[in-house]
Amino acid sequence: MSSDRVFGGVGLLLAAFFIWQATQVELGFSSDPLGPRAFPIIIGGVMALACIYPLIRPDESPDWPPLGRLLEIALAVAVMTAYSLALSEVGFLLATAVAAAILSWRLGSRPLGAVIAGVGISVGIYVVFHLILGLALARGPWGF
Amino acid sequence: MDALASLMDGFAIALTWQNLGLALLGCFLGTIIGTMPGLGPSNGVAILIPVAFTLGLPATPALILLTSVYYGAMYGGRISSILLNIPGDEPAMMTTLDGYPMARQGRAGEALALSGVASFVGAFFATWGLVFLSPLLVKVALLFGPAEYFALFVLAFATLGGVTSRNQSKAAFAAALGLAIAMIGVDGQTGMPRYTFGNVHLYDGIDFLVAIVGLFALSEVFIFLEHRGESEASGKDAKPLGRITVPLKTLKETSGTMGRSTIIGFIAGVLPGAGASLGSFVAYTLEKRMVDRKGTFGKGDPRGVVAPEAGNNAAAGGALVPMLALGVPGSGTTAVLLAMLLALNITPGPLLFTNNPDVVWGLIAALFIGNLMLLALNIPLVGLFVRVLSVPPRILMPTVAMVAAVGIYGISGSTFDLLVMVGFGVLGWVLRKLDVPLVPVILGVLLGNLMEANLRRALTISNGDWSILVGSPLTITLWTVAIVGFVLPMIVGRFFRIRRAHTAAGEGADPD
Numbered sequence: 001m002s003s004d005r006v007f008g009g010v011g012l013l014l015a016a017f018f019i020w021q022a023t024q025v026e027l028g029f030s031s032d033p034l035g036p037r038a039f040p041i042i043i044g045g046v047m048a049l050a051c052i053y054p055l056i057r058p059d060e061s062p063d064w065p066p067l068g069r070l071l072e073i074a075l076a077v078a079v080m081t082a083y084s085l086a087l088s089e090v091g092f093l094l095a096t097a098v099a100a101a102i103l104s105w106r107l108g109s110r111p112l113g114a115v116i117a118g119v120g121i122s123v124g125i126y127v128v129f130h131l132i133l134g135l136a137l138a139r140g141p142w143g144f
Numbered sequence: 145m146d147a148l149a150s151l152m153d154g155f156a157i158a159l160t161w162q163n164l165g166l167a168l169l170g171c172f173l174g175t176i177i178g179t180m181p182g183l184g185p186s187n188g189v190a191i192l193i194p195v196a197f198t199l200g201l202p203a204t205p206a207l208i209l210l211t212s213v214y215y216g217a218m219y220g221g222r223i224s225s226i227l228l229n230i231p232g233d234e235p236a237m238m239t240t241l242d243g244y245p246m247a248r249q250g251r252a253g254e255a256l257a258l259s260g261v262a263s264f265v266g267a268f269f270a271t272w273g274l275v276f277l278s279p280l281l282v283k284v285a286l287l288f289g290p291a292e293y294f295a296l297f298v299l300a301f302a303t304l305g306g307v308t309s310r311n312q313s314k315a316a317f318a319a320a321l322g323l324a325i326a327m328i329g330v331d332g333q334t335g336m337p338r339y340t341f342g343n344v345h346l347y348d349g350i351d352f353l354v355a356i357v358g359l360f361a362l363s364e365v366f367i368f369l370e371h372r373g374e375s376e377a378s379g380k381d382a383k384p385l386g387r388i389t390v391p392l393k394t395l396k397e398t399s400g401t402m403g404r405s406t407i408i409g410f411i412a413g414v415l416p417g418a419g420a421s422l423g424s425f426v427a428y429t430l431e432k433r434m435v436d437r438k439g440t441f442g443k444g445d446p447r448g449v450v451a452p453e454a455g456n457n458a459a460a461g462g463a464l465v466p467m468l469a470l471g472v473p474g475s476g477t478t479a480v481l482l483a484m485l486l487a488l489n490i491t492p493g494p495l496l497f498t499n500n501p502d503v504v505w506g507l508i509a510a511l512f513i514g515n516l517m518l519l520a521l522n523i524p525l526v527g528l529f530v531r532v533l534s535v536p537p538r539i540l541m542p543t544v545a546m547v548a549a550v551g552i553y554g555i556s557g558s559t560f561d562l563l564v565m566v567g568f569g570v571l572g573w574v575l576r577k578l579d580v581p582l583v584p585v586i587l588g589v590l591l592g593n594l595m596e597a598n599l600r601r602a603l604t605i606s607n608g609d610w611s612i613l614v615g616s617p618l619t620i621t622l623w624t625v626a627i628v629g630f631v632l633p634m635i636v637g638r639f640f641r642i643r644r645a646h647t648a649a650g651e652g653a654d655p656d
Contacts, residue, residue: 008577013316018339020323026336032600032610036331036338039596043327047320053313062577065370074367079572080362080545086563087553096549100542103365107538108372114538121543125550135198135554 004058011051019044074107079103091140092130097122147275154505156206158513163506166201166209167514168486168599169437179489179529181224184233185217185460186476187364190356191544193484194551197353203488204503208510210484211464214477215267215511218420218460219518221386222259222453223529227252235420235456239430242448243439249444253386253526258446259453260522261390264515266454270461270510272408274468278497278504281469285494290601291612295622297595300416300472303629304584314580314633322588323595325350332593333600340369345560352589356560359575359582360480361548365541366573372537385542394446401447403408403432403452409455413462419475423450423459461511468492468504469510472591476583484589525653 022040065073084098101118109117129135177188178254189210196206221236226243239259244569246255288296305315328339329349340346408430409423431451432441441448463474463479469491473479485492490500505642552565574580606612614620 003578007580015320021339025331025338027334032604033335034600034603035330036334036336039599040324040327040338043320043323047317047324050313050317050320050441051546055313059311059579062579069372071369072372073366073573076366076369077566079551080566080569081563083549084559084566086560087549088559092550096546103537104546106369106372107541108536109538112290117539117542121539121546122197125543125546129195129554133195135195135550136557137550138553138557 002058003061003064004054007051008051008055008058012048012055015044015051018047022042028138035081075106076103089140091142092137093122094140096125096136147279150501151275151509152504153501153508154509155512156348157502157506158208158509160301163208163510164513166205167212167510168517170209170212171216171514171517174213174218175220175223175518175521175529176216177213178217178220178232179223179238179532179595180220180535181228181230181232181533183540184221184235184362185214185546186480187360187544188213188217189477189480190353190360190549191369191548193480193487194353194357194545194555196484197487197544198551198554203490203500204506205484206488207503207507208514210481211507211511212514212517214481215457215460215514216518217455217477218267219260219263219522220529222449223256223526224533225258226255226449227530228533235424235459237421237453238424238455238619239449240453241428241445241452242445245442245444246446247448250336250386251444252362252392253388254390255446255490256385256526257388257390259449260519261452262398262405262450263401263457263522265402266409266457266459267461267515267518267637269406269412270410270458271515273414273458274461274511275508278465278469281465282494282497285470286309289616290598291615292606292618292622293451293598293613294595294602294613295619295626296470296472297591297598299622299626299629300466300474301584301587302626303416305581306630306633311579312630314457314578315584316585318575318580318582319510319588322585322590323592325355325503325585325589325594326352327596332525332597345558349593350564350589351555351561353487353555354565354585355568355589356480356483356586357548357552358565359572360584361544362565362569363572363576363582365545366569367576368537368541370573385527385530388523397584398447398450401435401450404434405431405451405454406458409458410462412455413459413474414465416466416474419463419477420456420459423462424456427455428452461540464511469494471496471594473587476586479583479586483586486590531596563654597633618654620630622650 019041022037024043025036027035079099079102083095086095097118100121101114104117105111105114130137158316166256174188177183178185183313192210192213196209218235221232222239222243224230224232225236229240229244231237231240243255243259301319305312305319328346330337332349337347405427408427412423412426413420428451430446435447463478467473467478467482471491473482482492490496490503534623549562552561575582602612
């Protein structure tokens, strides 16, 4: 099963869902001749058409990374998600230092180097963007 | 000579200490961003937009900062191409072909200086082209009604997909996906929510800055994680520089190449959908056919360094023409710059030239100034930028991710936007793996609402009669060009398409 077939199939489902949702959009009392449904339906049609070609003549599959690397990417996504949620709770400096340290570690730093990199990046951004440029960063319970 | 008078006014605007400082900062940052493999013009500008935006800079200074970054990145891309054989960004891909062999012959300094001069010439004349061509294009654009605009948007998507993508169906999918994302939110004309699934955060739609930063910058981090440890090139492997000067003889020998490549690059840049990568590719290919009689191209011929560098810098200037005059960007980075303008509530297009002449001409004047700064920065200080190459990805990439997050959080202070950005990062990674181009997605997100508004306006004028879309000679011309631009590359085949190697660099390369 080539990647492009999966891609085409998922794309078709997405297009179908998109068109179905478009038909559910409520019409206002007064509307222009076209209304809010038509353009999304056209887009969904184009999307569906574009998905047919990869289904029939798929390209060669890309080199998907081995499972270990996929987990690395999943971990990075998890880190960024946790970072997004934690930012407004614990403040910019702590959240950024931790997230940057984990990313740096997974990109090949030694543990101690990663901690230094994390703290360095966090403090560096804080100094440049907050203290010098005056950008508002997320404040934690301790005011930074 | 209206254009010249306006340009003088532009210089009056650009020559303030603040604007000069921003131009210098932008040129410096841009060169650094361009130098680093994996970070190119669109990434660099994408990360910096939210920052410039949250700093509360007015339109002209913000635009000066970001276009300086854009021009700077075009200069910077050549450094790692020449020294490490790794293109710093996609437009610099062709520079590796002759630049690296020159470095191996111990002529790295000469190659860097020569390519700096070529970049300057390309960008300088392209900026003049911008001065004279955009007002002409504006005159044409003033004749445009909603139907013409709708056709123009279709044309932009069609040529973008047709020329730069290897697989047209995937480019069409990318465009549709971007447009679909733009549909999320409250419909501007009827006030009805669409695709919001009852989530209040979605009523305002997806902020295109969030989409851009996620798709371009964050997905880059994932690409690096995936390929960690495969090609560990750093400044330590760089060839010694040698003397950073160009012999006058070489300059004389390459001047013809410089001129031709500038013209070709500029034309490639102006065409909607074809950006700097195409400019440098076509310039190199044509130059090789024209002057390479002894077969020295690819073995360290100075003309092989000059052609792509003059070509891509000229294309960078050319790509600004349709962006400013029509509001339809010609490349990835100009799409990002368009996002900047939209975020500042400035709609590019013909009205920009009449309503905000200070923005347009201040920007163009700043480009001239920035270009001189870049020449000055890039020849004597090139050693400094070479040192930047020794910053390893394990430091660089977390910094990119965090600065991206800072910018997005700075705009809205919203956790939801950050989560959406992470989602777009994953989407960008998957699409890159599947060889689906990202630029049409961005263009779709940016232009979707405008495109729909024009379609609905056209049909309101005609009372629902679809034939208005082909109702004037202008629309018919635009549709014809769109169809030819999409279909012709399939028939002509591979000549105009950039053959990218199936490597991490090819896949991770930043679109220009």
